[in-house]
Structures are given as C-alpha cells and as structure tokens.
Amino acid sequence: AQSVTQLDSQVPVFEEAPVELRCNYSSSVSVYLFWYVQYPNQGLQLLLKYLSGSTLVKGINGFEAEFNKSQTSFHLRKPSVHISDTAEYFCAAVDFGNEKLTFGTGTRLTIIP
C-alpha cells in the first residue's frame, strides 16, 4: 500500500528566505504525486502535480517541486516566501494500481516577519 511521509511537522522560515518542504513516498509501482495547500480555516487546494515527463514541476504562487525516483522524494520549494504563504502543506500520492488518494501528515509553514 502507498504511504506518504512528510518529515517535518512544522517549518518556521523568515520572510523572503527560501524554503523546502520534504516529502517521501513508498510504492513499488509508479505513482502520481501532488502538493496541496490549506490556508487557515479553508479547504485544500492544489499547488502542483507530477504525472510524468520533466521531473521539475512548477505550480501556483511561485512554488515548484522536484520528483526524484531514485530517492522516492517529491520535495516542495520556493525561493522567497511571503507572509501569505503561511499555511499547512500536504503531499499526496495515487498508486497506478488503485484510485486512493493518500495524504501525508502535513507540514505547517510559519513565516516570521
């Protein structure tokens, strides 16, 4: 069964500094990978997804992620964060073998002015 691990539960970052949120997945089959963001008191919305092709994927709000098959990772990055990026970020995956969308435990990103 697919599992998704987010290694950091909380990440504090100074405003305008770069950030990386880590995600690893475990699967013996190919997967589709996603990053979702949840702003305070809101539902989740899609930031970006990796299906195939280029391993560097660009998303909304200046975020990007890199798929690394050998390390089974899909880390999310932003070169310069803003106060408005304060949110919880979830990595998710779908196995080719089933329909389930499985989420990690989330990383709470706090931006320090």
Place this chain on the structure above:
Amino acid sequence: DVKVTQSSRYLVKRTGEKVFLECVQDMDHENMFWYRQDPGLGLRLIYFSYDVKMKEKGDIPEGYSVSREKKERFSLILESASTNQTSMYLCASRMGGRDTEAFFGQGTRLTVV
C-alpha cells in the same frame, strides 16, 4: 469553478446519536471522498466512491458508513457517534482518473459530547 459544498461548517452531537454529514458537488465528478483531519495525523481516508452506488473502504472505515444514491451527493454516516469521532471532516471530488485534481469542501468540524 468547481464547488464542493458540505452541509454544515460546525456540528455538535451527543454520544450515541446517528449523524449524517452531507456533501454535494456541482461538476458531475465520478469520484468522491471522505477524509477526517486530525492534528499530527494529516488527512486519513474513511471511504471513497468511484461512481454512483459504488463505494470502497479507506484506511479508517470503522464506525462509519456512506451512501451515494446520486452522482452529485456523497453522505457520511456515523451510526452511533462517539467522542473519538470528534474531528474535522473533509469531502472531496474529482473527475474519474487518478491523475486529476481533487476539489475539497470547506470541512465540517464535528464535536461529539
């Protein structure tokens, strides 16, 4: 824009009550999901439905059931509510296909007393 609407934002129920959480989507999506979100545990899949009258258990189905009589509506039922079911419940929908984006409702915060 896709809209996923959950019938209540906040709900307080007594132990032992039968509880219905309703979710409606307006984009003719085939797949619908129910998750519960708890601090430190991320989103855990309770049930999902890949078509009308079709359902599959997720990772934590115990104590829950679901109903999908019409394509646009997916109901989560707590047969006999217990305090350990106090949580945030999120509904999501997507077009058929593992590579498609899931759209989320705002969530229902259920408190069982």
